[in-house]
Amino acid sequence: MAPLRVLELYSGIGGMHQALKESCTYAEVIAAVDVNTLANEVYKHNFPSTLLWAKTIEGITLKEFDRLSFDMILMSPPCQPFTRLQKLPKYLLLENVKGFESSSARNELLQTLETCGFKYQEFLLSPTCACGFCLQLGIPNSRLRYFLIAKLHQEPFSFQAPGQILTRFPDQDLEDLVKAKVADKVVEASSLSSEEKNLDPNIGPDCSSKKSLPKGAFLFKLETVEEMERKHSQDNDSSIQMLKYFLEDENEEMGLYFLPPKYLLRYAFLLDIVKPTCRRSTCFTKGYGHYVEGTGSVLQTAVDVQLESVFKHIEDLPEEEKLMKLSTLKLRYFTPREIANLHGFPLEFGFPDKVTIKQRYRLLGNSLNVHVVAKLISVLLG
Incomplete structure (x- = not known):
C-alpha cells in the first residue's frame, strides 16, 4: 500500500x-x-x-x-x-x-x-x-x-x-x-495504569484530585484570588506532569537566561513564577525572552526559597534591598530547548547554529504542540 x-x-x-x-x-x-x-x-x-x-x-x-x-x-x-x-x-x-x-x-x-x-x-x-x-x-x-x-x-x-x-x-x-x-x-x-498514563510513577491514581487554596493564602502578586486558586488547583492536579521532567540540566550556559536586575525591579509583580515541581506554565509567545509581561512563565531555580517570604512587604523596601530579596529566587527564562520539550519536539529536533536565541523563541512562539x-x-x- x-x-x-x-x-x-x-x-x-x-x-x-x-x-x-x-x-x-x-x-x-x-x-x-x-x-x-x-x-x-x-x-x-x-x-x-x-x-x-x-x-x-x-x-x-x-x-x-x-x-x-x-x-x-x-x-x-x-x-x-x-x-x-x-x-x-x-x-x-x-x-x-x-x-x-x-x-x-x-x-x-x-x-x-x-x-x-x-x-x-x-x-x-x-x-x-x-x-x-x-x-x-x-x-x-x-x-x-x-x-x-x-x-x-x-x-x-x-x-x-x-x-x-x-x-x-x-x-x-x-x-x-x-x-x-x-x-x-x-x-x-478512564481508569488507566501508571504505564498507560506515561506519567511520573510517583503520581497517585486519582487524576481528578483537586485541593482548595489553603486558608490564609497570601496574595503576594498582582493577581486575582480566582487566578491564584486556578494555579493552585493545577499545581495539585496529579494527572499533569511536573515541569522538572522537561528541563535541561543546569550548566554554565544557564547564566545567559537569568533575568537582569532592571527586569526584576520593574516587572517583579507581573511575573508568572513557577518552580520545577509545578505542574503548570503559561503560554510561551514569540516575544518571550525579549518582553517580560504576558509572554510566558519564568523559572525559580532557588527551589527552597518561599515566594511569600520574598514578596511580603517588599514594596516598602528601598530599591537595593528589594533587588537583594528578589535575587534570592534566582529567576531565569526557560531555554528554547525547554520550550521545545514542552511543545513535544524530540531531542533530535534542533536549530541551525546561526539561529539566535531570540529567533528561536520567536519561532517556537509561533509553533504548535x-x-x-x-x-x-x-x-x-x-
Whole structure:
C-alpha cells in the first residue's frame, strides 16, 4: 500500500511534520510551503529530504498543486487555499489561535467545507488536557488552540457533535454520549495504569484530585484570588506532569537566561513564577525572552526559597534591598530547548547554529504542540 501523501502548508519550523511522524501514520510529506525564510532554514535543518517551497500560497499555480496529487493537507492558516483545487484532499487538519472559532474566516471555512462535501469536527484543546483518551498528555503548559479535522467522506465521525466545539479528545465514553445526544455532559476520566498514563510513577491514581487554596493564602502578586486558586488547583492536579521532567540540566550556559536586575525591579509583580515541581506554565509567545509581561512563565531555580517570604512587604523596601530579596529566587527564562520539550519536539529536533536565541523563541512562539496534533491526526485517520 502506498503511503498517504501529505501537503504541509504554512509549515513553519515543521511542527505538523513532526506530529505526523509521532502519530506513526504511514505517510510522506511530499511538499511543505512557507514564506518565512528563517523558519524554512530550521525546517530544512530537520527535514532535509522534504521538498520545501519558499513562496506564498497564492504564488502556487493550480497545476503545481494538482501535480502533487496529495491525500491530506496539514496547515495553520486563517484561510482556505484548497477551495481553488480541482482535486480535493481526502483529509484536512487545521490549527489556529483561540478566537478563530468566532471569526468570519472560520464561518467561511465551514461553509466551504460543507459545500465541498467534507465532514468536520472542531476542537479547543490545550496540552494540559489529561482526561479520557488524552490521559497520556498532561503537559504542564497552557496553550489553548483551535483545531479542525475534516474528511471527504459521506459518513460523519463516530464522535461527531454537530454545532459543538469539543474541549477534549474523543474516546469511547464521548462517542456513546454523543450518540445519546448528551455530548455536553461531563465524562469521567478512564481508569488507566501508571504505564498507560506515561506519567511520573510517583503520581497517585486519582487524576481528578483537586485541593482548595489553603486558608490564609497570601496574595503576594498582582493577581486575582480566582487566578491564584486556578494555579493552585493545577499545581495539585496529579494527572499533569511536573515541569522538572522537561528541563535541561543546569550548566554554565544557564547564566545567559537569568533575568537582569532592571527586569526584576520593574516587572517583579507581573511575573508568572513557577518552580520545577509545578505542574503548570503559561503560554510561551514569540516575544518571550525579549518582553517580560504576558509572554510566558519564568523559572525559580532557588527551589527552597518561599515566594511569600520574598514578596511580603517588599514594596516598602528601598530599591537595593528589594533587588537583594528578589535575587534570592534566582529567576531565569526557560531555554528554547525547554520550550521545545514542552511543545513535544524530540531531542533530535534542533536549530541551525546561526539561529539566535531570540529567533528561536520567536519561532517556537509561533509553533504548535506536536503531541496534541499527533493525537488529532490519529483521530482523523482512525
